[in-house]
Amino acid sequence: MKVTVVGAGAVGASCAEYIAIKDFASEVVLVDIKEGYAEGKAMDLMQTASLNGFDTKITGTTGDYSKTAGSDIAVITSGIPRKPGMTREELIGINAGIVKTVSSSLIEHSPNVTLIVVSNPMDTMTYLVHKTTNLPKNKIIGMGGALDSARFKYRLAEAMEAPISDIDGMVIGGHSDKGMVPLTSHATRNSIRVSEFLSTERLEQVAADTKVGGATLTGLLGTSAWYAPGAAVSALVQAIACDQKKMFPCSTYLEGEYGLNDICIGVPVILGKNGIEKIVDVPLSDAEKAKMQESAEGVTKTNGLLEI
């Protein structure tokens, strides 16, 4: 199993590290545009192998895509992150060009690759890959909901003073400060609805804190987060590489599902060796349907800024 990660920055390197530590891939290739950077990150990570007990071979290259040839899965994290006070949508001007070039170079050398798009604004970047490449839609996956759901569970556990392993919950919709739809009515603690433990007001606060999870960290760190994003990407890569048939909310191209068309947005999917193997239709309340519709309108507006 060969995995390429483009962008050896904060998220790309974190993702490569988690993939290596989980030890399911034979090879990880890091690619960056900055001279020597991916090579340096790869060497540093390889020097953790004997300490962390993995056999995955990690190599780096400055833009030589021939080294990525035959990749089964590739992750696109190349591009700029936001700074405090910015929205993800403001990154479109620079990141769209990068994602377009990178996806085309990856596919040229690995025509059967499954692509995981991370660069922001992620739903629009996923849509861009869908519109500008010939990959089938099951092989184009946007990562956002897996991360947002992990943050939702963190906030729920915090509010209930419960261990996170007791909590289950999911966030669908667009990966944006306003567009996320935390499914509070479906979230549970050991199969008991969280509304049994938390007041409506506290649950609303949990949902609000979840939606600005990325912005909160950007404010604290001065740039956006990388540990949880890297872990979320590695979980998706593992689900595909190990044919786990796990369910995650991912951004995928919709053709009528959830009443939406011609858009990539976060919905629950089953991930296995064929990438997105199924889109799962979860029954939503009227309020959740309205929020999903509003979220889709936001993503469509950002898609309109693309020059395809």
Ligand SMILES: NC(=O)C1=CN([C@@H]2O[C@H](COP(=O)(O)OP(=O)(O)OC[C@H]3O[C@@H](n4cnc5c(N)ncnc54)[C@H](O)[C@@H]3O)[C@@H](O)[C@H]2O)C=CC1
């Ligand atoms: N979808 C999600 O849930 C998340 C998305 N992100 C996004 O991921 C992206 C990366 O974030 P960070 O790793 O924090 O940024 P970073 O600045 O640490 O790393 C980005 C790397 O991409 C490289 N790069 C730029 N253009 C390139 C090109 N054409 N080819 C190869 N490499 C290139 C840069 O040299 C840099 O090393 C950002 O757009 C950020 O907003 C970050 C966290 C979560």
Ligand SMILES: O=C([O-])CC(=O)C(=O)O
């Ligand atoms: O907040 C950002 O810009 C990066 C990101 O998508 C996240 O951490 O959720």
